[in-house]
Amino acid sequence: xxxxxxxxxxxxxxxxxxxxxxxxxxxxxxxxxxxxxxxxxxxxxxxxxxxxxxxxxxxxxxxxxxxxxxxxxxxxxxxxxxxxxxxxxxxxxxxxxxxxxxxxxxxxxxxxxxxxxxxxxxxxxxxxxxxxxxxxxxxxxxxxxxxxxxxxxxxxxxxxxxxxxxxxxxxxxxxxxxxxxxxxxxxxxxxxxxxxxxxxxxxxxxxxxxxxxxxxxxxxxxxxxxxxxxxxxxxxxxxxxxxxxxxxxxxxxxxxxxxxxxxxxxxxxxxxxxxxxxxxxxxxxxxxxxxxxxxxxxxxxxxxxxxxx
Amino acid sequence: xxxxxxxxxxxxxxxxxxxxxxxxxxxxxxxxxxxxxxxxxxxxxxxxxxxxxxxxxxxxxxxxxxxxxxxxxxxxxxxxxxxxxxxxxxxxxxxxxxxxxxxxxxxxxxxxxxxxxxxxxxxxxxxxxxxxxxxxxxxxxxxxxxxxxxxxxxxxxxxxxxxxxxxxxxxxxxxxxxxxxxxxxxxxxxxxxxxxxxxxxxxxxxxxxxxxxxxxxxxxxxxxxxxxxxxxxxxxxxxxxxxxxxxxxxxxxxxxxxxxxxxxx
Numbered sequence: 001x002x003x004x005x006x007x008x009x010x011x012x013x014x015x016x017x018x019x020x021x022x023x024x025x026x027x028x029x030x031x032x033x034x035x036x037x038x039x040x041x042x043x044x045x046x047x048x049x050x051x052x053x054x055x056x057x058x059x060x061x062x063x064x065x066x067x068x069x070x071x072x073x074x075x076x077x078x079x080x081x082x083x084x085x086x087x088x089x090x091x092x093x094x095x096x097x098x099x100x101x102x103x104x105x106x107x108x109x110x111x112x113x114x115x116x117x118x119x120x121x122x123x124x125x126x127x128x129x130x131x132x133x134x135x136x137x138x139x140x141x142x143x144x145x146x147x148x149x150x151x152x153x154x155x156x157x158x159x160x161x162x163x164x165x166x167x168x169x170x171x172x173x174x175x176x177x178x179x180x181x182x183x184x185x186x187x188x189x190x191x192x193x194x195x196x197x198x199x200x201x202x203x204x205x206x207x208x209x210x211x212x213x214x215x216x217x218x219x220x221x222x223x224x225x226x227x228x229x230x231x232x233x234x235x236x237x238x239x240x241x242x243x244x245x246x247x248x249x250x251x252x253x254x255x256x257x258x259x260x261x262x263x264x265x266x267x268x269x270x271x272x273x274x275x276x277x278x279x280x281x282x283x284x285x286x287x288x289x290x291x292x293x294x295x296x297x298x299x300x301x302x303x304x305x306x307x308x309x
Numbered sequence: 310x311x312x313x314x315x316x317x318x319x320x321x322x323x324x325x326x327x328x329x330x331x332x333x334x335x336x337x338x339x340x341x342x343x344x345x346x347x348x349x350x351x352x353x354x355x356x357x358x359x360x361x362x363x364x365x366x367x368x369x370x371x372x373x374x375x376x377x378x379x380x381x382x383x384x385x386x387x388x389x390x391x392x393x394x395x396x397x398x399x400x401x402x403x404x405x406x407x408x409x410x411x412x413x414x415x416x417x418x419x420x421x422x423x424x425x426x427x428x429x430x431x432x433x434x435x436x437x438x439x440x441x442x443x444x445x446x447x448x449x450x451x452x453x454x455x456x457x458x459x460x461x462x463x464x465x466x467x468x469x470x471x472x473x474x475x476x477x478x479x480x481x482x483x484x485x486x487x488x489x490x491x492x493x494x495x496x497x498x499x500x501x502x503x504x505x506x507x508x509x510x511x512x513x514x515x516x517x518x519x520x521x522x523x524x525x526x527x528x529x530x531x532x533x534x535x536x537x538x539x540x541x542x543x544x545x546x547x548x549x550x551x552x553x554x555x556x557x558x559x560x561x562x563x564x565x566x567x568x569x570x571x572x573x574x
Binding site for chain 1 (some may be wrong): 347393394401402403406408409411412413414415416417418419420421422423426428444446449450451454519525530
């Protein structure tokens with residue numbers, strides 16, 4: 001995803017002189033082409049993320065289109081107030097790109113995990129929160145973000161995430177992408193677990209269950225049309241994310257659901273994500289996912305249980 | 310304004326008023342009839358709690374009608390107690406949370422260069438505000454990029470909300486601190502309009518570095534019973550105190566809600 005981001009950003013910067021990349025002292029060599037082809041438009045702001053958000057705001061107020069890039073927890077938790085006051089209150093077109101989000105840097109410990117940041121950020125007025133599901137979506141989401149009139153948070157992984165789409169999908173912020181049809185259960189996925197969601201759907205379909213899958217990449221604004229459709233026709237809707245079950249996609253859907261008239265809702269909601277705890281186990285991302293039950297087998301098993309109850 | 314709207318921070322407003330008068334009165338390249346002109350100089354009052362001073366100067370300079378001052382901070386007023394985004398022509402940034410103005414100023418100064426517009430950016434911060442880490446993050450970044458069209462003016466009245474600013478944190482040697490961070494740092498009398506105008510006009514100063522002006526000021530300047538008395542960070546003057554202040558400043562009673570106490574604009 002990092003490489004897809006860097007390539008797409010470089011292409012965009014070539015076409016649009018307003019694009020400026022701010023980095024929190026990461027991305028060594030990743031942006032060499034951008035630096036060479038767009039002099040002055042790569043700014044290493046150092047290990048000073050709060051200031052970086054303010055600098056981006058100044059650039060945006062003067063008419064430029066800044067993109068801030070650093071590791072997700074440092075870009076978000078540390079800068080909550082700058083994001084709120086500088087970006088959201090002034091509603092400036094700044095794109096925040098949090099890399100290594102969720103459990104991507106599992107082995108570096110909880111300082112480097114971000115399993116609460118989407119919940120925190122989606123409370124902020126006017127901030128779009130987007131978690132692309134594969135490198136194609138990263139490219140498309142970045143293009144959409146830099147055209148967006150207000151601030152956007154893009155949550156991406158690190159490197160090596162598999163492509164799910166065969167080519168770039170027709171992407172719009174706030175519009176979920178349907179990848180698979182099914183009317184027994186519908187899996188809504190935000191972020192890098194997208195291949196896991198598809199594998200879980202395969203397992204369920206082998207059991208004779210119709211399992212739909214969406215890349216539900218935008219938490220805010222929420223695609224209420226898809227929610228209304230799937231909660232009406234399915235028996236179970238599952239949210240899936242490398243994020244706490246509190247406040248993220250699962251939390252967003254639960255809030256939406258609480259406001260719906262009972263008669264219009266057939267499906268129950270199941271939230272799959274990380275538990276409300278810090279990960280203390282020393283492990284790689286795969287094992288961390290297993291720890292939180294975020295494997296195709298564990299998800300399929302929970303779904304079967306819920307549908308037979 | 311403070312009396313009618315029941316708003317505090319009068320001491321803080323009076324402390325930086327001369328800086329604002331010097332900036333808007335002569336140094337800034339601005340046209341009140343074109344407040345969003347892309348090449349205009351920017352002035353950010355980062356110490357947003359002193360907004361009443363900014364509003365008074367902007368009104369005097371013709372950015373908006375003086376009647377707005379009479380409604381200051383009332384229900385539904387254009388001018389909030391601390392500035393909101395785009396609340397009034399001439400207000401460049403919503404401030405009030407400290408430590409935001411200088412980072413934004415750094416971004417504006419970078420944009421000025423990238424866009425080859427060459428406008429200048431002035432940020433007025435308070436000495437208490439220099440407690441905030443982002444001030445020093447911005448202070449480290451600006452000289453690394455040689456942002457010579459950026460200037461910070463520290464309103465150094467030696468008080469913050471609840472104590473002496475040199476004692477709450479080790480703020481002493483403030484000019485030397487800015488110099489050590491790579492700024493072209495000078496001290497200036499923050500109530501000497503001529504000295505302020507000259508210093509503000511001389512940005513960039515030829516050093517290739519951003520300019521830091523440590524302005525020695527007096528909190529509550531101009532009104533004997535407020536000067537250097539930190540109670541006036543929060544106190545609101547009574548009607549009698551407003552009359553006495555107006556008398557000391559040589560103003561009529563009507564001027565107590567606005568006007569230009571220095572007569573220089």
